[in-house]
Amino acid sequence: MHLVFLVFALILSLRGEAFSDTFIYRDWTSAGFRDENLSGGPSPWVYPVLALVPMAIAGLAGPGPFFFLWVLMITVLNGVALAKLTGRGRRHEAIPAGWWWLVFVFIMGWLGFARVDGLTAPIVLIALAYGVSHPFIASTLLSIATWMKVWPAAVMLSLFTVVKQRTKVVAAGILTSVLVIALTAAVGQLPRLLNFLTQQGDRGMQLEATFTTPWLWLSVLHVGDSRMYMNTDINSMQVDGPGTAFMSFLMQPLLALAAILVAALTFWALHNGKRTGGADRTELLLAGSLTMATAFVVFNKVGSPQFMVWLAPAVAVGLTHSWKEWRVPAAMLIAIGVATYFIYPLFYDALSHNNPFMALVLTVRNVLLVVLFCWSVRRLYLLGKKIPANEPAAAAKES
Template sequence: MLPAPAQRQDPAPFLPLSDKDSAISTDAFFATLTRIRNVILPAAARSWLNTPRGLLAGFILVHLGFLIFAALLSLRGEAFSDTFIYRDWARAGFNEANLSGGPSPWVYPILALIPMALAGLAGPGPFFFLWVLMTTILNGWALTKLTERGRKQEAIPAAWWWLVFTLLMGWLGFARVDGLTAPIVLVALAYGVGRPFIASVLLAAATWVKVWPAAVMLALFAVVKNRLLVVLAGVATSAVVVALAAAVGGVSKLLNFLTQQGDRGMQLEATFTTPWLWLSVLNAGGSRMYMNTDINSMQVDGPGTAVMSVLMQPLLILAAL
């Protein structure tokens, strides 16, 4: 009698229990989301949404809502969230002497002042609408590059993820400088390891708008074969920024964003804030959340936060360097 053929062993039982459970949980989660999507959307609708026309319709629908709301506020001479501060900076010509209190415009890297100046070209009235319009244009550029103008069919689901993410983020993605840097980073990632020089130029420029894209540039440096291109792109872009600062007489303030964070405290979204954030949620340890109205930011206060705030400053400088 021939022996029974050996059965293929499932590798899952040999995984550590935590890894196995994590994999099963993740698969089940996305399978559930897929089933919900399939119930809500008929097959014909799913197929159409996964086309360039469907993606374009989604893009227009999502961004049109934000543009209409921005237009209504702008017609009333208003702004929203951080754009109130940006508008004041632009109206003051980014000169601290013309400001009546509040944070300095130089808490941001110098390239962040360019979109603020552009939004303020027509005066304070349409500032917010023009800011949202710039964000919309950059988001459109990002999705165009990601999908190669709709020719890259397999990228359309990722583009939809970006649209849904944009919708869920709401005004956080349209009323802050981060809303401008995020699509630039997405374009850089779309170029990725295939065009590391272009990707690095974009990431370096984005870093001179808001510091966090430097982390993405470090990741790119870690995975590309020709790392010299990444370094050269970063140096060349920074040289252009220095030349621009010299042209407008701003060299002395070029690195002020590293030292002019002032009494910002620990902002709600900062990684190091997490322990105190949970303590404040649990109403423990004397920690609390509060609104810093001077800079329109939610912050966390509690035992040890003053010391951690001091430590975060040199860490920011190290990250920028």
């Protein structure tokens, strides 16, 4: 499966081309990651600093083979993740989960292979596979991934909530961050270290975001002044209309509130489970990670299609613990992936030109995301109440 993407990447690279966001990454590399050397478009510092490291590696041989080397790095990471997930093929009960991971990666296609998210997803999967039994390793991997793209912080928060040795989680995070700061200072870019926190703070509601759905239909139906437009500064299709500025402002506190509530629910499930006979910390980590990652998608004003990649690691590892319990989110995520593939790259142009059928596809996808979030919240609640959801936890202990 990866060979398909590698051959395609090689063909494009031999033509001197790239694909999707890797065009931008290649330009950043050629410009030495300096804004003054760019002719326009987004700044490379919209990403945390470690995201620029794989870009620099892919650009070592010049712009020609950039795309092929980028896809090769993701292929290697996916291979390592699959080996960890399945115990290098020795954990026979994990083989179906490995197949599910490959199917999802294939469906998401270039949304994973042409974006930074495709690098972070396998790192998060490996971290979750280490889980509560190796919190320092898991936290280190999650810290590295967070300094590449912010979303793994959702999994880090869940890890901190459920493990016994929280000092190891904190220590790994601090140590990794100190090394990142030292690296940034060494290349003379320390003032830009936290630019990713402010670069996109004033952006509007992106077309694909869950909470944008009402304005999406207002634009499709030509109601009022609602419209779609391209924000060229950040290369993002957004929706403008009555109330979108207020909603855009509201989304950041909503996301923060959702994260706090999910962390609180996870903490409650852990301690309430102890009082009723003991909670399985691994199951809580996986359920909490999926809930938190889904909250990061549902309550996000950006909502880019590659965000769906964030949801897969927890489901893949969850399937290795209990196929029966995790088959529901696994099926939903495959449906979400298929719908996302139709949205981008197949028919994004039609969607951005008010095509009602593609608006319906996007609406169904967003509804599925909300349903997945509700399933995840319920899963956490049941783990805390120690009713049927406890059965797979017991099975995991026995194995």
